[in-house]
Amino acid sequence: MITNYQVKGMTCGHCVNAVSGEVGALDGVTDVQVDLASGRVAVTSDRPLDTGSVRAAVDEAGYDLVEA
Structure with a gap:
């Protein structure tokens, strides 16, 4: 199951890694693509x-998170 979200404020690779890490740690998440x-x-x-x-x-x- 893939769900798309819109995230505001990311400007660099560090931002991508931070969001990927936090969201990826949620129970049930198998992959995060930013x-x-x-x-x-x-x-x-x-x-x-x-x-x-x-x-x-x-x-x-x-x-x-600006929309789900």
């Missing part, structure tokens, strides 16, 4: 994810 140019984050998981958990992970990385 497109820095568009701010799109594609999350592959083995079950539906709680948007609040994804938002909290993105916030922990220092960025804003």
Whole structure:
């Protein structure tokens, strides 16, 4: 299952790594692909994810989830 999110505030490779690391640590997540140019984050998981958990992970990385 792939869910796409839009993340605001990422500007560099460190940003990509921070978001990938935090979101990738969520239970059930098997892959995270970040497109820095568009701010799109594609999350592959083995079950539906709680948007609040994804938002909290993105916030922990220092960025804003702007839509789910």
